[in-house]
Amino acid sequence: MTEHLKMDKVQPRLLDETGQGVISTPMPRPEGPLKVSGRATYAAEWKAENMAQGFMVRAGIPKGSYKIDADSVKDMPGFLGVYSDHMVRNSAQGTMNTNPVQLEHEIQYLGQPIAVVVAETFEQARHIAESLKVDYTRDDDVAGDFDAVTDWKEGSSQDQGDLDDAIAKAAFAVDSTYTTPPHNSAAMEPHAALASWDGDKVTVRASLQMLGYNRNEIADSLGIDAANVRLLSPYVGGGFGSKLGIDPASVSAAVASRHLGRPVRVVLHRNNVFEMINLRTQTRQRVRLAADSNGKMTAVGHENWQTNLPDEPFAEPVDTATHFLYGGENRRYGQYTAVLNRSASGSVRAPGEAVGMLALENAVDELAEVAGIDPVEFRLRNIPDTHPENGNAYSSRSLAQCLEEGAEKFGWSQRKSPKERREGEWFIGMGVASAARTNILMESKARVTLNPDGTALVETDMTDIGTGTYAILGQIAAEMLGLPTDKVTVELGDTDLPTASGSGGSWGASSSGSSVFLGAKAIRAKIADRLGCSPEELRLQDGVATGGNNRRPLTELLEGPISEEGHIEPGDQDVAQAGFGAHFAEVAVNSVTGEVRVRRMLASMAAGRILNAKTAQSQVWGGQIWGIGSALTEEIQHDRRTGHIVNNDLAEYHVPVNLDVPDLQVHFVDERDDYANPIQSKGIGELGLSGAGAAVTNAIYNACGVRVYDYPATPDKIFPHL
Template sequence: MTKTFRMDEAQPRLLDETGQGIVGAPLDRPEGPKKVSGRAHYAADGLPEGAAHGVLVRATISRGRITGIDESSVSGLGGVIGVFHGPEFLRNPAQGMAGEAPVQPGDEVHYHGQPIALVVAESFEAARDAAQRLVVSYEAEEGVETDPASASALEQDDPETAGDFDAAFAASEVTLDRSYATAPQVAAAMEPHAAVAEWEGDSLTLRGALQMLRFNKDELADSLGIPAEKVRILAPYVGGGFGSKLGIGPEAVAAALAARALGRPVRVVMTRQTVFDAVLRRSETSQRLRLGADRDGRLRALSHDDRVSNIEGEGFAEPVSQASQFLYGADGLSFAQTLARVSRTPAGSVRAPGEAVGMLALEQAMDELAEALEMCPVELRLKNLPEKNPMTGQPFSATRLADCLREGADRFGWADRKPMGSRREGEWFVGMGMASAARSNMLVKSAARVRLGADGAVVETDMTDIGTGTYAILGQIAAEMLGLRVEQVEVRLGDTSFPGASGSGGSFGANSAGSATFLAAKAIRETLAGRMGCSLSELTLQDGIARGGNREMPLSELVEEELVEEASVEAGDTSESHFSSGFGAHFAEVAVHAYTGEVRVRRMLGVMAMGRILNEKTARSQALGGMIWGLGAALTEEMAHDPRTGHVVTRDLANYHVPAHADVPGDMTVVFLEERDDMANPIQTKGIGELGISGAGAAILNAVRNACGARVYDMPATPDRVIAAMEAAGS
């Protein structure tokens, strides 16, 4: 029986009392040797016997409908088994949080590159050749809108407000009104999207590259018209996701449908170009920031309006102003969003949706206001930190943003920052910049099962590890709670036959799956305490020894038969009474070439308060990865579309520029401040994966401004844009 726990009150800090010393330690990933030696099997590895190969056929028009697919155009090609198409194949990826119904467009085409059919052959090469040759006829629409800047189909939300912004802005002594733009981005995970489908009777087993199996199982069953209990998904290793694998995708649906029709396994793997063409993008944004303040730097008014895009029918809209609504206090606040409907690849959740692009604008605007006030940017932020969420009135459950700002400034040598444009080394201008970081924290329903035997323990949950360290942290939690060495704990993940977890997304995976594992292990501790004749609070489990009730005995002797407990955790009253968020501060030093506009990031520092750290090594890796992504958003990443057709021009990693080793400074430091969030979850943690990106790019762009006077409003700040901004500033 599953024991369900609701987060209704502040939780005791049991992990601070267990004394095993495993939680928080910078331990290696237990699956690391398998990954570096190629023995970790990802979705497309290890084909079942008799497997066929499928390649997706994609639309060559921007908008319209399919009028015919001529199967005879490829039927004579060697190795071709069949062509599969129909309404079920015209499926766009699920948007936003997994579980939302994706668009099922019938015979409609919504964007150039949309998957519309599947060709299956005996080899990948034959399937690829046939997919390119397949003749498809269309009825194309005229005047298709592909450019968000000129789109006429607009949806405007009512503004979200607190106080009277207009009055507060009018009464402000110093005001700022600026517009910023960010380019579309793409989640180009190392492992392309892939699926292998195999049927046994009326039951399906799918090996997939997916992030949220509990939801994906229901989505896939719905797509196939079968009960969810007839679907099993396996995803023990996922090579990155960043939001692009949250929902079920066309490769999984197509593979399952074709395999059922053929009575044999089918594998579908997207090429890198198909990933760029057909998988979720982060929307471009146009943002307007209006800030008003008194001469002493106190914010009176804050407004953050934005415009984003998506295809028709999709409910997701990039939550651009998410952090702006709680990061700083003001008398009047206002936030409004406009959604443009265009024929481009669907927009959805990409790492840190909202903050990743919204804080690029907000934190530059704060620096511009500090400049207008002739005030230190750090001091301006410190002066305006609210005690409660300004929009909801909820008290923060735990916040150390002020400490992050002060600690970061001290460690980075902020006091040595020179006036704008005054530090030059040969042909390079050098400057410093900073920004706050914020990412709201969540607890999502999640379950786990823990088994304790005489020789060790096993953790079972369908939680995924997308490279973030789930195998490590769940093993550490179980070992800490049960007094075992971490080597004595086996963690089994990525199988929907296990209890359903939150999945990996939104930085809630460790909070949620970790709490479920903790609660299941705690239930086992309660049983052991009963056997020791002591209360739970009196029980100590350390190094394989149980102590309590004036007794001491080996744990292996106390466990006569395997003890099994399953626990589930979900959000409760504390999510309404308090607001939980991770906070931090980013600092950057850059060099800007006076003649080419090239920007080189010399060093970066992130100081973060992220609740309890479960594994210092994996947490630091996550924070560093986010900071590097912030560097890319600021300087290099730009998904380009042809405005005539809407098709993606930068379709691979040769043309879409993510930061390479040469772009990333060797001096990148992450500092975690000690913090516990008793209102967040039973293990007092906060999400890590997305806080690192939030604000990091703005710190770099603020450093560019300090270095050479250039302020780039159309991001990323590529050399041509930096040169133009330098010329405009007279640098």
């Protein structure tokens, strides 16, 4: 039996009635001991009998064609084969559900995967790959420089009212252009896959986020039926969007294994990860804002320019939050794209908001400064009552509460004017930025089984990418079935299990959690029927069912296991759904060198029901840290002549390390979003990043009076203006 819900109406708050005290608590991750002791097996750690090792061969030119000379290496020790068939150009886009571009022998960027070498050992495969002779035919018409692009293609656009006239008549206005560099997800675990065939069926152990889609992508790439593909991803060491779609390792391992008739494992070198896996695009963004004499915004314009490879469908939705965050009846949006011979662009944590809100929230801060209004107060004045473009109500919106409570907890009232606060050679300043992330529900299924011995099993192909899925799904089942969490086992990451939403887009916990909730709800209905009461009367606790003046142990009500499948789908709703928040930062700027140090940050977040306080806080911490990186250090650098990535490793691509990260605080605003899903939760992982970097750069301005328009805010962009 399946408990199926299409989410097109408000649901009752059952989790507020179950009374177990399990949901929302800061429960540790049940798989934590396995991870810290090395017993949680990741994709690159799996082994198989008679396993061979593969190593990717990268293109050595940015544009042209190639021919592999396998004879040049066939006599090297350990050589088993070189394969270039079915080679994918780059990783698939999230929810693509089909194969990425497969070019055969064409090259469109330097570092593109063109073959996989297979040998008996990893070291042999690497040596052979480095020795392999490749004959190239070069095309000198290479487009590698973002700043040299003139052929921009207009994409999505929108006009409402008259932006130009509103700006001309406004009491206060700003017109600023911001640039953001490409970013890399830089997940701790590199992309890896172990493939083996049994007749026409292939099993791939891989590092992937969305198995329901990934199975179809691999099948399409190989030209086989999806029913013949099994994926296993029980543990994923970070993804941040980079593992939403299949990657070259997954396809190459399957191709090589089919050729050789033995298992093959392929692990991407860190340089491969930086080049072959989709990056966050570089952007140029023009933001125009205007306000009347009372500080009420009357105009909002947000245009952006970005690039990708030919035939790549993704474009970063940088203006997503701009559409609904603030008021203003005159609005203009425009997106312009171009083709470059550089690594593909795709979804990276908080696609759209992560870089779009850097520009938007910096511009809002500028406008508040021009209007002479405190930045927190300015934002509060401009929260619209309804969606400013379609008039729809917000399903829930606690932005004002996030700003007000966050400001109080952070000590915002102590903020001074630019350059007014100084400690020795350090200027000290505070900054604020709103946070917003569109809330999304995706179709998801899970099977829940309650056993007569008082244990339960949750099964779904949902993944845990370090976000706490094992804990959260176990908590939901325990709360609904009246069991201790140690009596609930959660099995994830296997496409033989019911198909979940996958991890991505901040929809994973809410979507897969809702399917677990529905499966457990169906079990509760059966127990209530056996007890002789209505489901609303039923109370389950410590293995005992109570209701309708009856009280019986579950062992007496269950002759055998009860297994139910929960199935959630999004529905049609005329409401605007999003998570909201506010980021606060205090920084010190060195008056001699222009160096910036973040001294403390506070995030005030409203994301519906918090399912696990510990994992939710951890997600926001990660967002704050990523915000520091986006603001101050992270920058993929491309050679303008060839478009290839210059800093393609973690030695040269600078993510924040321990000494870069200050005291981080997280405050959750209590909220329920009845339109979101039956468990009233909203995504938190990407909300925690959205706006975080802008709070840092706004604090830089408050400290030293320098606004940075070209991210990241390195000392060379600050010192000349002090």
